[in-house]
Amino acid sequence: MERVGCGSCHVIPGIGWPKGKVGPALDGLGRQGLIAGKLPNEPDVLAAYIRNAPALVPGSAMPAMPVSEQEAQDIAAYLYQHGGR
Amino acid sequence: MFDGWPPPVLDPAGPYATSVGLLSWILFGLAAAVLLVVLAALYAALFGRPELQAKVGGKTAIWVGGVAFPVVVLTALLIYGLSLTRHLSDPIRGDELRVRVTGEMWWWRVAYLDAQGREAVQDANELHIPAGRPVVLELQSADVIHSFWVPRLSGKLDMIPGRRNLLRIQADRPGVFGGQCAEYCGGPHALMGFTVVAHEPAQFERLMQARLARLAAAPAAGGSGSQLFQSTGCAACHRIAGTGANGLAGPDLTFVGNRRTLGAGILPNNRGTLMGWIGNSQAIKPNNRMPSYQGLSAEQLTQLATYLENQK
Numbered sequence: 001m002e003r004v005g006c007g008s009c010h011v012i013p014g015i016g017w018p019k020g021k022v023g024p025a026l027d028g029l030g031r032q033g034l035i036a037g038k039l040p041n042e043p044d045v046l047a048a049y050i051r052n053a054p055a056l057v058p059g060s061a062m063p064a065m066p067v068s069e070q071e072a073q074d075i076a077a078y079l080y081q082h083g084g085r
Numbered sequence: 086m087f088d089g090w091p092p093p094v095l096d097p098a099g100p101y102a103t104s105v106g107l108l109s110w111i112l113f114g115l116a117a118a119v120l121l122v123v124l125a126a127l128y129a130a131l132f133g134r135p136e137l138q139a140k141v142g143g144k145t146a147i148w149v150g151g152v153a154f155p156v157v158v159l160t161a162l163l164i165y166g167l168s169l170t171r172h173l174s175d176p177i178r179g180d181e182l183r184v185r186v187t188g189e190m191w192w193w194r195v196a197y198l199d200a201q202g203r204e205a206v207q208d209a210n211e212l213h214i215p216a217g218r219p220v221v222l223e224l225q226s227a228d229v230i231h232s233f234w235v236p237r238l239s240g241k242l243d244m245i246p247g248r249r250n251l252l253r254i255q256a257d258r259p260g261v262f263g264g265q266c267a268e269y270c271g272g273p274h275a276l277m278g279f280t281v282v283a284h285e286p287a288q289f290e291r292l293m294q295a296r297l298a299r300l301a302a303a304p305a306a307g308g309s310g311s312q313l314f315q316s317t318g319c320a321a322c323h324r325i326a327g328t329g330a331n332g333l334a335g336p337d338l339t340f341v342g343n344r345r346t347l348g349a350g351i352l353p354n355n356r357g358t359l360m361g362w363i364g365n366s367q368a369i370k371p372n373n374r375m376p377s378y379q380g381l382s383a384e385q386l387t388q389l390a391t392y393l394e395n396q397k
Contacts, residue, residue, distance in 0.1 A: 001086060005353040008361030008369060018352065021377075022364035022386070061383030063356040063390070 001075055004065050013082040023062060029083035036060055043080065047072040087345060087353050089280060092263035094236040101239040101254040104170050112367075115162065173240070176223055177251060182227040184212060188231030188244035190270060191277040191373055192336055192349035197293070198223075206296045207324070209336030210278045210349045215289040216259045226251045226284065232268035235281050241267045263350065272372040278350020279371035297332070299397070300326050310392025313385055317378065325396055335375060342397040348373070359390035 001007065007015050008053050009023035033043055036057045045056075050072045053062035067075065097106040129140045134213050140146060153342040185204065187194040195212055196204035215219045226244040234241040238254040256262065264279035284292060304327040307314070311328065314320055320330035336349075344354050348370050352358045362369060364386055365377040383387070 003353060005358040006353060007360070008347075008358040009353050009364070010348040018361075018369040020365060021368040041137045059383060061360065061386055063360065063387065065357055066355055 001078070004067055026079055026083055043073070043076050046076040046079070050051045050075055089261035089263035090278065090350070092236045092265065096237055098237040098260060098262065101173060101235055101253055101255055104172065105240045108166050108169055115158070159241050171216050177253070181219050181221045182215065183221045185225065186212065186233060188226040188233070188266065188270070190228050191266070191273045193279050194227070194336070200335060206293065206300065207337040208340055210346065211282065211344050213282050213284060213289060213292055214254070214256060215286040216283040217286065220254045222254060223254045223358060224252055229270050230268050231266050231270050233264070234267035235262050235264035235279065237262045243268055256280070259283050259285055261345070271283070273370045275388060276349065276351050276370045278346070280345055281289045282345070299339070304328055305395060307392045310388040313389050314392060317381070332348050338396055340397060342394045356390045356394055359393055360386045363389055
């Protein structure tokens with residue numbers, strides 16, 4: 001997450017800086033019903049959304065992030081673990 | 086985090102950092118040795134046999150340990166240190182590549198000079214150099230005192246308003262070297278980073294030729310992103326050579342798509358971080374001089390970021 005700079009847009013639990021404000025804070029992601037208000041909040045969906053958000057939710061501000069499949073899975077796992085699930 | 090960051094301070098990668106690094110190690114070693122001697126003397130004074138206590142507290146001990154020893158050691162160290170680092174102040178030959186680096190609150194303006202000393206290529210927050218040869222930096226400041234420090238390539242040198250300080254740096258091998266402003270310059274001083282990229286000389290030549298060719302040619306058509314860049318006001322502070330964007334208050338963005346970092350060496354550079362920075366740079370780097378553009382829609386942010394990604 002530091003390598004690609006997720007914190008530039010999101011407040012992420014466990015990351016002290018940066019705490020970007022363009023996207024939603026992710027500290028309660030695990031308890032959230034939907035991703036981007038549209039998709040079911042499940043690990044595989046979240047990982048796919050991280051890799052290519054515009055394909056899943058057209059019009060989403062979140063761009064496709066330059067991470068591998070495995071990295072996206074790892075990020076999703078981290079967010080659930082630290083974001084209260 | 087990303088290549089070259091955080092910069093290790095005791096891992097020299099060129100001749101102008103090696104001598105400074107060696108001197109640091111000698112100082113650490115010497116200081117550790119003196120500390121051990123002092124602690125041993127303290128132990129003897131507190132818990133030693135009475136005759137040892139008398140010796141440690143005697144006049145001889147004070148003259149030898151308190152006066153003669155420091156005078157000899159410090160004088161020797163001064164002479165050795167000055168001769169070790171003498172090459173740092175060798176006269177500058179004049180035929181080296183020259184780059185003007187200007188400290189700004191809180192970023193770095195970079196201008197590569199041609200043989201006549203004119204600013205040929207403008208950039209910001211990143212410096213490309215050929216490996217294996219010295220590069221002379223003209224360090225200056227646009228506002229307050231900053232200090233240029235790329236620990237693996239040289240010692241620090243202050244950037245002082247109204248002065249132009251010359252600093253030589255050299256990387257022996259290609260690589261990426263992080264830097265950091267080393268003189269408190271207000272607000273987000275801690276978020277004023279820098280990147281030096283050393284290339285094989287031939288590759289460096291190609292890079293500079295490509296940039297000169299880009300400056301001579303018309304820029305790629307930008308479409309809606311380019312219009313937004315004008316209408317949103319970006320162009321008032323930022324320059325993209327060959328377009329109507331000619332602002333000089335902020336970093337030159339002609340080659341922003343090539344940079345490794347954003348926000349002056351602090352964020353990786355991709356579409357997402359561009360959008361996060363444009364949309365709310367104040368959350369990332371509080372009090373930096375770029376306002377947060379919170380009025381932009383997702384689509385507009387995407388168009389701007391896509392446009393900037395393509396400025397290479």
